[in-house]
Amino acid sequence: MIQFKNVSMSYDNVTHALRNVNLTINSGEFVFVVGPSGAGKSTLIKLLLKEIEPTEGKLYVNNVDLSGIKPKEIPFYRRGIGVVFQDFRLLPDRTVYENVAFAMEIVEATRKEIRRQVPAILGMVGLSSKANSYPNQISGGEQQRTALARALVNNPSILIADEPTGNLDIRTAREIMKIINLIHRRGTTVIMATHARDIVDSMQKRVVTFDKGCIVSDEEKGEYSFED
């Protein structure tokens, strides 16, 4: 469970990125976070990854108060969260397989575990045939699937997706959404920030809308409810 309790965030005491946000996301939920640029979506994600500290309020993830996590423990906290970004962030000098295995090397998985887990996860995202390709040899959709595989390979309980379809065409975006939905159905909590109206509208999931740092609406099976 993820809980924001009266969370405010201001970067320089003038610009308020988030104002007194209260939000609860249950385990296994799928939540779209929408809103115009500068509404606070990125700040929300940065807070969840403990890249930044809220200026006010408390943030709990899996019943752990994030303010109590020491800098040294942050890597271990992040291992419980998978992240994908709009720009994929793959390592260009490593193959698809190596990019995914990299995430397991970091947590010092055994060679055996890596050999078992990586092909399985590549199979799940439909990239088995591209395992030995380099990022610049595959399409944007395939790159994002690689990023998803990397985010999931260590079995995180939460997946954060920051505009994962922002660089993709509609058809590819829908494929990515299928995979994310699949991940969600396996029990992973999914939080996805997006500008993709058609995706939000068609998925029929909970939609939390931000504007100027405040939550302006929070609906089950919601729709993309504002004009860009």
Add this chain to the structure above:
Amino acid sequence: MKIRTWRLMAGQGFRNVFRNRIMSLASISAIAAALFVLGLVLAMVLNFNNIISGLESKVEITVFLKDNVQSHEIEAMSRQLNDWEGIKEWKFVSRDEALENWREEWGEQKYLLDGYTAENNPLPDSFHITVENPDYVTEMVEKLRKLTKVEVVQYSKDVVDTITRIANATRILGLAVVVILIIMAMIIIHNTIRISVYSRRREINIMKYIGATDWYIRWPFIMEGISLGIMGAVIAGSLTAGIYYLLVQQVAESPMEGNILSLLQLLPLESIIYQIVGLFLLVGSVVGVIASVLSIRKHLRV
């Protein structure tokens, strides 16, 4: 961390050296230059120490007598020396013998001494005393100086003191130069690693999101620094060994008699090179580690 992880990181660090060739070359040259100077200083100091301990074990005291000493006075002194304890052996060298020895020492150039005859011989009579134990020397010298007919007492301690002074000056001056060079090398390595870190900042950023610990991110760069240091050490070690070897040969081949180099009994290469190379590797790696740790700090913030 697991052994496999260590291997992974060492390999990565090593590869980084080649990825960043020009800066790596500059770093390796800088550290090699610093270590090479360190090697020269060390070789000199070790040799000075060797000369000093050699002289200290050879405690010979030379007592030069005043010009107008009579033969009965010399006999009286000889009896005195026989009575004193702590003297291993002694020998009297008359001024005539001394002149003859001098001529012999000069060999082919002895004609230069033709102007000296028994009448105008500038050399004094002397006693050459060898002491049983180096600890007696100072005491013995004091006693000898009190004798009325003694002009000057010379013993190896004077030479030892002089060499010690030279050795200390070499050490201080040399080390000062070495410290400056090492600081320069450190700055260059620091920059090299910083460039390496900068060119991989995306990767670092990704690693942070995936949950890599700071040390996991740091180690490859530290390994890169160590690699640079060790490569510099190997180059400096070969250079020092090569030059020292040539020097030893040069000294061995040169005519010992009447040559300034005859004073030098250089230590053989094998007896000093392991210490020097060991120190190089140690200093090289430590410099590499410090320089790289300082370089990484900034980019670890995500």
